[in-house]
Amino acid sequence: MRTLEYLRPATPADAVRAVAEHPGARYLGGGTNLVDHLKLGIAAPELLVDVSRLPLDEVETYDDGSGAGLRVGANVRNSDLAAHPLVRSELPLVARALLAGASGQIRNQATTGGNLLQRTRCVYFQDPTTPCNKREPGSGCSAIEGYGRYNAILGASPDCVATHPSDLAVALVALDTTVVVLGADGERRVPLEELHRLPADDPSRDTRLAPEDLVTAVEIPLAGATKLSTYRKVRDRASYAFALVSVAAALHLTEGIVTDVRIAWGGVAHVPWRARRAEAALIGHALTEQAIREAVGDELRHAETSEQNAYKPPMLRRTTAHTLLQLAAQSREESR
Amino acid sequence: MSVEQQTTPVRVRSIGTHLDRVDGVAKVTGRAPYAVEHGEADGVVDPLHLWLVQSTVAKGVVVDVDTESARDHPGVIAVLDHASAPRLAESDDGELAILQEPTVHFRGQIVALVLAETSEAAREGAALVNVSYDVEPHEAELREDNASYRPDSVNPDMETDTEEGDVDAAIAAADIVVEQTYRTAYEHNNPLEPHATVAWWDEEDGREILSMFDSSQGVHGVAQTLAPMLGLEVDQVRVRAPYVGGGFGSKGEAHAHVMATALAARTVRGRPVKLAVTRQQMFALTGYRTATISHVRLGAGADGRLAAIEHRVQEQSSALKEYAEQTASPTRMMYAAPHRRTSHRLALLDVAVPSWMRAPGEMPGMFAHEVAMDELAVECGLDPIELRIRNEPELDPETKKPFNNRRLLDCFRRGAERFGWSSRPAHARATQDGDWWVGTGVASATYPAMRMPGNAARVRSLGAGRYAVAIGSVDIGTGARTVLTQIAADALGVEPGAIDLAIADTRLPPASVAGGSSGTSSWGSAVVAAAQRFRADHGEHPDPGVETTASAADDPQADELAFHSFGSVFAEARVHRWTGEIRVPRLLGVYSVGRVINPTTARSQFIGGLVMGLSAGLFEESYRDARFGHMVTQDLASYHVASHADVLDIDAEWLEESDEVFTPMGSRGIGEIGIVGTAAAVANATYHATGMRVRSIPITPDRFLES
Numbered sequence A: 001m002r003t004l005e006y007l008r009p010a011t012p013a014d015a016v017r018a019v020a021e022h023p024g025a026r027y028l029g030g031g032t033n034l035v036d037h038l039k040l041g042i043a044a045p046e047l048l049v050d051v052s053r054l055p056l057d058e059v060e061t062y063d064d065g066s067g068a069g070l071r072v073g074a075n076v077r078n079s080d081l082a083a084h085p086l087v088r089s090e091l092p093l094v095a096r097a098l099l100a101g102a103s104g105q106i107r108n109q110a111t112t113g114g115n116l117l118q119r120t121r122c123v124y125f126q127d128p129t130t131p132c133n134k135r136e137p138g139s140g141c142s143a144i145e146g147y148g149r150y151n152a153i154l155g156a157s158p159d160c161v162a163t164h165p166s167d168l169a170v171a172l173v174a175l176d177t178t179v180v181v182l183g184a185d186g187e188r189r190v191p192l193e194e195l196h197r198l199p200a201d202d203p204s205r206d207t208r209l210a211p212e213d214l215v216t217a218v219e220i221p222l223a224g225a226t227k228l229s230t231y232r233k234v235r236d237r238a239s240y241a242f243a244l245v246s247v248a249a250a251l252h253l254t255e256g257i258v259t260d261v262r263i264a265w266g267g268v269a270h271v272p273w274r275a276r277r278a279e280a281a282l283i284g285h286a287l288t289e290q291a292i293r294e295a296v297g298d299e300l301r302h303a304e305t306s307e308q309n310a311y312k313p314p315m316l317r318r319t320t321a322h323t324l325l326q327l328a329a330q331s332r333e334e335s336r
Numbered sequence B: 001m002s003v004e005q006q007t008t009p010v011r012v013r014s015i016g017t018h019l020d021r022v023d024g025v026a027k028v029t030g031r032a033p034y035a036v037e038h039g040e041a042d043g044v045v046d047p048l049h050l051w052l053v054q055s056t057v058a059k060g061v062v063v064d065v066d067t068e069s070a071r072d073h074p075g076v077i078a079v080l081d082h083a084s085a086p087r088l089a090e091s092d093d094g095e096l097a098i099l100q101e102p103t104v105h106f107r108g109q110i111v112a113l114v115l116a117e118t119s120e121a122a123r124e125g126a127a128l129v130n131v132s133y134d135v136e137p138h139e140a141e142l143r144e145d146n147a148s149y150r151p152d153s154v155n156p157d158m159e160t161d162t163e164e165g166d167v168d169a170a171i172a173a174a175d176i177v178v179e180q181t182y183r184t185a186y187e188h189n190n191p192l193e194p195h196a197t198v199a200w201w202d203e204e205d206g207r208e209i210l211s212m213f214d215s216s217q218g219v220h221g222v223a224q225t226l227a228p229m230l231g232l233e234v235d236q237v238r239v240r241a242p243y244v245g246g247g248f249g250s251k252g253e254a255h256a257h258v259m260a261t262a263l264a265a266r267t268v269r270g271r272p273v274k275l276a277v278t279r280q281q282m283f284a285l286t287g288y289r290t291a292t293i294s295h296v297r298l299g300a301g302a303d304g305r306l307a308a309i310e311h312r313v314q315e316q317s318s319a320l321k322e323y324a325e326q327t328a329s330p331t332r333m334m335y336a337a338p339h340r341r342t343s344h345r346l347a348l349l350d351v352a353v354p355s356w357m358r359a360p361g362e363m364p365g366m367f368a369h370e371v372a373m374d375e376l377a378v379e380c381g382l383d384p385i386e387l388r389i390r391n392e393p394e395l396d397p398e399t400k401k402p403f404n405n406r407r408l409l410d411c412f413r414r415g416a417e418r419f420g421w422s423s424r425p426a427h428a429r430a431t432q433d434g435d436w437w438v439g440t441g442v443a444s445a446t447y448p449a450m451r452m453p454g455n456a457a458r459v460r461s462l463g464a465g466r467y468a469v470a471i472g473s474v475d476i477g478t479g480a481r482t483v484l485t486q487i488a489a490d491a492l493g494v495e496p497g498a499i500d501l502a503i504a505d506t507r508l509p510p511a512s513v514a515g516g517s518s519g520t521s522s523w524g525s526a527v528v529a530a531a532q533r534f535r536a537d538h539g540e541h542p543d544p545g546v547e548t549t550a551s552a553a554d555d556p557q558a559d560e561l562a563f564h565s566f567g568s569v570f571a572e573a574r575v576h577r578w579t580g581e582i583r584v585p586r587l588l589g590v591y592s593v594g595r596v597i598n599p600t601t602a603r604s605q606f607i608g609g610l611v612m613g614l615s616a617g618l619f620e621e622s623y624r625d626a627r628f629g630h631m632v633t634q635d636l637a638s639y640h641v642a643s644h645a646d647v648l649d650i651d652a653e654w655l656e657e658s659d660e661v662f663t664p665m666g667s668r669g670i671g672e673i674g675i676v677g678t679a680a681a682v683a684n685a686t687y688h689a690t691g692m693r694v695r696s697i698p699i700t701p702d703r704f705l706e707s
């Protein structure tokens, strides 16, 4: 039997200290991802620091001077967050993204922090009998010429084509969410868009966080565009499957002209992908299918596909167009 | 001791009624023990735990097994490899003859075993075993250009090829020709309960006895397979399987893990050994359905009447042990045509051993044939049901015998009425509902009716009007325990509550496997034979303790007829015009299967089959990475089966009928027909919705992106 230590710290600061002092330590949230990894033999921590009982489970509004927002504690369960009245009324895309993920049982267990930091579902990452640079740096990437249906099309490298699997992260990155991190040197705020990193030549690192960095909360601005928003996930079966592609979108139209738009994609990259170029191309224009297709094409100009994921650019184009046009129709409905 | 008894039709009372599952309460309260759960009460005292070490190369030779650090691990008792494992008396079956030689035949093959005091220690011990190999190049990819080996026969013992008339000339002369290639994916059975075995060796009257609990579809088959390999008489192996959480064919025969447990237990005589196979290991060790490539040619007159049917199949087997799926077999008997040809060719690959999966042959074969028929209907401008009416044969096209009870067209008529078929637009891509293209499709279903030899049952009087009825058959979750109780009650003329049924033990009278949709027919006929003989011998008021063991004699008429069940499947499909997502809001199957013994359990078989067919049509695919040689989708997150949200309005019904030529109960089999034709009906509905023809399953959203 492989034994490991288990620690339940009393405060966030104790948790950070415990991990900082112990190189083989990992935080444990709901455990729905990490415990699988222990069983598969792809993670072998010597110490589990269980942060799931720290009092980081509030959902509250804040106003930091630059505007109002919603602060969500790292331990808020996915199911609780999706059901929260403010999330449902002000941030519908967050609720939809959560409910499009995993299963009821897993969402009851999964935490906000753990969800953002879950690791790729690439089948080779999960199979220790095959090479994988993310699991075993330098061993090679099996996915590039292997099972490629879920492979990244943007920002991949010759060392890794894995995608980030979280739906919640895609919704939150569209909303300019900030991540509150407690590290060895105290608290800091990191834009979610900068939390995850592209694989480049070191796919073993998913994020820019240090091992002892503890996510304590996320702060989601409640800006104008967010109310008219949605999350559209395309997958092989109707439920309980990871995205082939997904689109988080928020839209504000003024007299038919796009004055604010947010687009983020899931299933396309090692990070939740904020389509800033596509957004910029749409601002100031009327929202037509043609305009959306061109904007998406612009964002995808460096997309690289292989036979098995060649479907992703057209699927993204169509799904993004469908999602934005639906929001526009909803906007017209509401202003009538 | 067992006599053969000519049966007469049973007077039905309980048969045909909704008797609740007799083991339902035990199951839902968790008191029904599954294989790995057996404990002291069943003689499983102080067990050791086994873990499998699997090859990480697809072909080669094991040159060294370093067991030192594994053996040093606390709790580990022993490590067995090809040098140290007990020798087998027979080793012709390459799948089961594990650890007899250093050769590696496929990735995932068992190359060592670790025995330990706990499951955790065994698992960690297995991780610490270091195996080195001389690696040889392997071939693990099925292609059209490497599937050319002609097997001597196809599963179970059918002709490999058939030919009648002149297909090429008939195709050349046909008004309309459909010539297409259809593909089905690798599929894994994935029963809910993973395979598991408990085994121990001891002595009884001076003879070695191997006792097992095994999650199996047929305990006698396991004993008959293992005994000679272990140098034992069959009665030295006792196998029990009181509760089994599904099998879908993957538990129909013993696989390598069963032998692994028996061998490991032999080295620790007296102590039971438990093995629970993991979900990931099931993708390499417990069988699967081969991918298939079907080259179909149909030649017809302008009126749709078929002149020629050709179905050439390419598929794969393992080079280690041959298994040839009988994919073209339903094509041989389905529709009339004077000119016909079928064939099967295999690629023999360095891969895991395929085996039975629900409706082997019929499922992939009818996908190909029934999509081709839909294409022919479109080419002829005919309604697809009308096309089938025009090609209904008088006699079985294969054997030229009359069909016992072919009611395919009745199934279509009833289904059409229920489904509202008459309002269907003739053309594809004619209906849009919001963002969804909407269409409907049909397909035929068929499955042979089989009764297996080698079954017997025992009836014993318990006094006070109660009877003990025994047969070694297994209830794999289908409801066999319940329907056998009903059959026994009616055959004896008593209430179901007066029957004490014992099953799933090789010490009971022999029973054939729960497979081929033959279980209830085979076992039920034996139960009827024993009951009728018992009454003949002991009368209506038997003394307590008197008993009769009997088997059913074949009906002399049976040789003159072709026995098959039939069905029609209707599907509605919606395809999202932007994203390509597919939904099947309605699915209906109508079946002709003889008399239904218990509508509750039968419905669950049909619906389960329909769901599995839907799942094969839209989701299921095991992806083998040919570079490595193993399936890399090896859990239920990456191997998709239909979720609840995918199963919408789904229903099954059956024609009221009774087939007393086939069995004294009037029933045929029902376990597999639900999966047959279903994927084709769904595929045909997606065509009707979108006008886009997809010829391979699973049909995924990316197939419907036009730009």
Ligand SMILES: Cc1cc2nc3c(=O)[nH]c(=O)nc-3n(C[C@H](O)[C@H](O)[C@H](O)COP(=O)(O)OP(=O)(O)OC[C@H]3O[C@@H](n4cnc5c(N)ncnc54)[C@H](O)[C@@H]3O)c2cc1C
Residues within 6 Å of the ligand: A026, A027, A028, A029, A030, A031, A032, A033, A034, A035, A051, A074, A078, A100, A101, A102, A103, A106, A109, A110, A111, A112, A113, A114, A115, A116, A117, A118, A119, A165, A166, A167, A168, A213, A214, A215, A216, A240, A241, A242, A243, B637
């Ligand atoms: C079958 C299946 C299907 C799924 N489908 C989907 C899906 O469709 N969409 C989707 O988005 N997700 C899906 N998931 C993933 C699921 O959402 C994640 O497993 C879950 O959100 C992880 O949360 P957790 O709290 O259980 O994380 P854990 O497993 O506890 O932790 C995950 C990682 O985060 C780290 N961590 C946890 N908390 C903190 C913290 N506060 N600070 C720093 N590090 C931390 C851990 O060390 C670990 O590395 C699925 C999972 C399964 C098993």
